[in-house]
Amino acid sequence: MLTALRCVIYRDLLLAVRRRADVATALLFFVIVVSLFPLGVGPEANLLRTIAPGVIWVAALLASMLSLGRMFSADHADGTLEQMLLSATPLGVIVVAKVIAHWLVAGLPLVLIAPVLALQFDLPQPLLGVLTLSLLLGTPVLSLVGAIGAALTLGLRGGGVLVSLLVLPLYVPVLIIGAGTVDMAAAGLGVEAHFLLLAAFLVFAGVFAPWAIAAALRISAE
């Protein structure tokens, strides 16, 4: 079971390395969207500091959604998905592997580059750590929930737009709590409760999403 998990993660990372352009697009999109705000809003430091967490979080949501379409559609098109459905390993495990690989490729780079981008907003240094940690807990939830939408819209025409309509509302709680964490820290309040909530989202999604993704894939592949 673990062999298959490792094999699928390795395979997806290998594919990402061989198609670097796809990975770079989502990351550059994130960088550009976040950088547009200081240019558009103007150099008003207080305002920038206030909007920073929200802007970075919204940009992270959109950037992580850009790569959702590719998550299963390539495997669906070349028949690999059929082989995954007929695998000796439970589909849930394979799905977890795919989500982990998606997060490593599309989520982790956002987390790592976010503190650098936050400097444009003059975010104080202690808040950079809070922002990074909130994204570290939140982006895996985005990958898990997004994968449900990607699996449901598999093989549909215009699936890309539909997946955003399906998934974005589900991202709302993560966005509120995630951006709220940094706001709380900025106000000098305790952030523990927010972090625990984000962790709870992650555990909840981690337990139930693979099951939902597997069920959706079986339906979409018929």
Add this chain to the structure above:
Amino acid sequence: MLEIADLECVRGGRTLFSGLSLALRGGELLRVAGANGSGKTSLLRIVCGLLSPAHGEVRWHGGNIRSLREEYWKQLVYVGHSNAVKDDLTATENLVVACTLAGMKVEREQACTALARFGLAGREALPAKVLSQGQQRRVALARLLLSEAVPLWVLDEPFAALDATAVDCVETLIAQHVARGATVVFTTHQEAQIAATVALTIDLDTRAVSC
């Protein structure tokens, strides 16, 4: 071993076939024949468990494959219409990944040997996108060489895009597998010459089973 009981398949509101029953004991070769659109691929997908039938069930050693799931899939090799070959991976990587997913432990050397036997020697390290259609099909079928212990092969148009040498190679593989007491279910539009003691043909147009 494999039992098909009163199967009915409906696609897009049209009944493709109904009341299809068949039992295979092992050591048999079943060829599914029929015109385009008669439901050959659908039947194979139902037998694999990828598609749920409108009525009836497929049983493996007496158990419904819907409840056996991974237990059943462990004993099945399905080579579908599409090759399940990733463009950006090399032939060897493709083969190793496919085998690992099927629950087999395959080393690189074994994969290379299998590819070489399929006439892909020297091309193991090339990305699959530079291989021709026929060569990609060979990569997909090379899995059969490593799946000799798997008791059920379901092959959808295995000879499509293959040249005469490769067709011979696949025919021999199938014949050997059937001789070992395993079951092979396949479809083809070409005339296949496969030596098997029990060779059945089911024609989906007439719903007749002939030897």
